[in-house]
Amino acid sequence: MAYDKFDILTSSAVPLPIENVDTDQIIPARFLKATERKGFGDNLFRDWRYNADNTPKNDFVLNNSSYSGKILVGGKNFGSGSSREHAAWAVYDYGFRCVVSSFFADIFRNNCLNIGVLPVQVSADFLQQIFDAIAANPETELKVDLNAQTITLVGTELQENFDINAYKKSNMLNGFDDIDYLLNIKDDIKVFAQTTPL
Amino acid sequence: MKKTLFDKVWDSHVVKKIENGPDVLFIDRHLIHEVTSPVAFLGLKNRNIEVIYPDRTFATADHNTPTINQHLPVKDPLSANQLQALEDNAKKHNIRYWGLGHEKNGIVHVIGPENGITVPGATIVCGDSHTSTHGAFGAIAFGIGTSEVEMVLASQCIMQPKPKRMRITINGALDKGVTAKDVALFIISQLTTSGATGYFVEYAGDVFENMSMEGRMTVCNLSIEMGARGGMIAPDDKTFDYIKDREFTPKGDAWDKAMAYWETLVTDVDAVFDKEIAFDAATIEPMITYGTNPGMGMGIKNDIPLAEKLEGGVATYKKSLNYMDFAEGDTMIGKPIDFVFLGSCTNGRIEDFRAFASIVKGRKKAAHVTAWLVPGSHRVEEAIKEEGILDLLHEAGFELREPGCSACLAMNEDKIPPGKYAVSTSNRNFEGRQGPGSRTLLASPLVAAAAAITGKVTDPRELMQEELV
């Protein structure tokens, strides 16, 4: 399904300065029972966000009204573990359109790109500067410009470039997905398939 | 140009290269299960398209299934609904479906090799990160997300940038009581959970050459836990013997033709890897994890590392130990445990049950330990019975459950209660992975068996019975 186009996003951000945040934390397995892509945002970070009796844990950042925005900033090695795309869906469904970290796990990064959430990898130093800026002022805004491949701490001169391959970039700018592309080259695929028996 | 095993298989499956973009990679065989496929089928429906090659997809129910009373209707309505969706989707699209109770049913990565779906040189994907298991046969196999499941159903292709190549070589001989699981946990503890991100790993050297096919599957299975997309081992006679005459492997002339190709599937001498790492087999001990990611593992007799010795990430490290209620410098030996889980696609095959049985034979399960022994498939379950292992387990006070993923991800009823410690042969010790608040110690079937008997973390070498090993 084609998704929303992404070009420039300027928003405050939610900080999660924890390393190795795995997809079991992003969305625990017991919430994967749906057969539709709906409502996963309610269970984003479920066990960090709620007590066993479903009351919110006050010390978790998503329960702190000082922090909001469309950008999630996580510690190193964000999204490790399971291939569940539900993790990316939960991030999207909650309202995030961009995740910033100094390092992403492979499958999670891919899953994000496939559903229109932009993973932005920055240097460890820049990540720390972002965390520090948000700690000093929760309303700090980040500006992510996909076309220019830059991320900026608004109101400062601090800016970094980030990498994304040209194909994925153009997909995100245009809101296209891979299936659109693959369906267009179906004839080539059928010819290829004859060369490789089951 | 000299090529690695990985290059040979990858390059021969590229339908198209996109400049500054991913490769369009043809997928030979696709495995699906109930949890990560329904939204993909919904996508097909919304686009009004069919499955391009239904014969190349195989469906099993495993993640969200009960492991007792499988003959009864599934109680949890959400799980039942998900299982029904898989069955309906498979039927509608003419996909082979091995649901609950089917003789070929089991964990997706156990039944693939059992039925000859997994063959050397193939590209295999599944919406489960431990798809890397199938690399044990010299296949390129890796986990994908649901959007990609939809791509494969629609076009038999996915779009991926080609990963970099890493080779991990371990020469020498493993000590008594050191299993494939220990080798894998050792590597992850050295590389960390992100040490191989962006790479596809080839395992080489004496240790892997001498390893059984099932051991190789355990090692390749855990490749993802160091961040690698997958791992693979060059096929050899052991590989060919294992797959010969299985249902979906080629037969007759087709076998001979396939063999001629498979025998070329080795890394050329002088082929270049982007990264090479080597370890000495003699340094590997039976392993156990003490933290909340698989990289937090150590030799079972060691003490939990001190935070001050770390290079960074101290806050995350302390959070992790706090969750486990362990302290820096603690020794793991002697820590009391509450649960033992033997199973999963990592260690749920017959050799794992044999190893477990070799320790518990003639002994009794510790009274306070709850043990869940869950075979990876019905075939494994049958072998457990046929080989007399079941009787031996019963005598020692254990029960056998029915096949499925079970407490590996705790989507069904098999959840470790909050605060309880489980020695688990599965693959992830993340917070809450085995149930909200659960505390997981990853280890081999031998370590699990020793813990089940003594009720605490125990060096399995002390309980090994010579005549059985």
Ligand code: SF4
């Ligand atoms: S046993 Fe665990 S890792 Fe293996 S397929 Fe099932 S859930 Fe995935």
